Amino acid sequence: MQDFKRTALALLIGGIGGGLFFIADLPLAWMLGSMCFSTVAALRGVNLAVNGTLRKIMTAILGVMLGCGFSTDTLNAMSRWTGGLLLLFVSVALSMWLVYLFYRRIGKFDPITAYFSAAPGGLNVMYEVGEAKGGHGPTIALIHASRILILVMTVPMIFRYGVGFTGGGQTTSLFGSIQDVVGDGWLLLAALIGYIGGYFCRLPAYHLMGPLLATAVFQMTGITDVSPPMILVYAAQLVIGTAIGARFLGTRFRQIRHVIGLSFASTTLMVLIAAVFAFLFAETIGVSAAGIVLALSPGGLAEMSLVALALGIDVAFVSTMHVIRISLIIALVPMAFSVIERIWAKQAK
Structure with missing residues (x-):
């Protein structure tokens, strides 16, 4: 009951x-508005939470929506995405x-905290593994949470308003059609x-990636x-x-503004890298510059894919790249750290 009340609030x-x-006609209105208001409330100490099961269900629905961005033409397009990879x-x-x-x-982080904070994705895994290896867990978690917050609020x-992009997202009716x-x-x-x-294949973010992949297959095969x-x-x-805003419960802005400032600067750096790559290689790869920026931006898999879905920007390409990015980070970053850790140990001797 307590969890229900916190979620309802x-x-x-x-x-x-x-x-x-939404009334103000801002982009991605329901996500940005809810995130801004819940973040302010959490920072002010309001006891917020989003039920984990509810979030997984909604993330599964998002996976289906992203899968609908694929079509019978996507297989041919994938052959052109080698450069994107x-x-x-x-x-x-x-x-x-x-x-x-x-x-x-600049941040004066210890090596372990800096390493796991620098990974462009995988919030939960980077926090858990980084803290287990001796990094400062709260800083790692806050860096990643604020990175996602900053990206979804600004992109x-x-x-x-910055580049005048007018692409549209999904055009289905509010409640669907009886024909569907x-x-x-x-x-x-x-x-x-x-x-x-x-779940049984142990996919990372299985509640998102599983429905996404299954729906993509249904769409690409014409079912x-x-x-x-x-x-x-x-x-x-x-x-x-x-849910993004509720992550900040228990923190105070005056206590974390230094870390958030560092996260803002590092996030800007990563987005600039994505923008430069988009400017240089969009024509070669055959994907829009906007699609490459979204595909390479270091946001969460669900969050950045939802931005692409809402704006109607190369949804299949963006979601595929983010699935691969998160999978690579989760699989390789902790593994690579084990090698780096041994190197550090030898240097210490």
């Missing part, structure tokens, strides 16, 4: 923010190296297969070509945005 506050942003690898390595140096020399605004009932049934089946299959109704898009935005 969080969604009420987030819903007010989302509604106001190369850019992704270079971007992750370059970003992590530069940000590590930034945290060591849609920059696209809308059969297609919606296929999407529900894809969600269930993906969720369960992702269905419908999209979920917009009401589900708004609900996913509301829950995920509120």
Whole structure:
């Protein structure tokens, strides 16, 4: 009951923010509004939380929505994404190296905290492994949480008001159509297969990646070509945005402003790297510059994919790149640290 009350309060506050942003016609309104209002409330000590099961359900729905960004033409497009994968690898390595140096020399972090804070993704894994290895867990968690917050708050605004991007997101009706009932049934089946299959296959973020992959298969093979109704898009935005803000419960801005300032600077650096790569290689890869920026931006898998979905920017490409990015980071960053740790030990001798 206590968890229900905290979740209801969080969604009420987030819903007010989302509604106001929606009325103001701001981009990604339900996510940005709920995130801003819940963040302020959490920093002021309001006891907020978002039920974990609810968040997983909404994330699974998001996975289905992202999977609907694929089509029968996507397989042909994937053959042109080899250059995008190369850019992704270079971007992750370059970003992590530069940000590590930034945290060591400017932030004065210890090596372990700097290393796991510099990873451009994998909040939960970087926090858990980094703290277990001797890093400062709260700093690692705050760096990653604020990185996601900063990106989701700024990227849609920059696209809308900074560069005048006018691309549209999904155009389905608010509650769907009776003609889509059969297609919606296929999407529900894809969600269930993906969720369960992702869990047993131990996919990272299985509640998102499983439904995404299953739906993508259904779409690319032509089994269905419908999209979920917009009401589900708004609900996913509301829950995920509120959950981002609720992460800051128990912190005070005056206590964390230094760390958030460092996170803002490092996030800006990583986005600039993505923008430079987009400017140089968009035409070569055959993907829009906006799509490359979103694909290489170091936000959360769910959050940045939702930005692409809401803005209608190369959804299949962006979500695929983020799935690969998160998988690489979760698999390789802790493994690479074991090698680096042995090198440090030899140097200490």
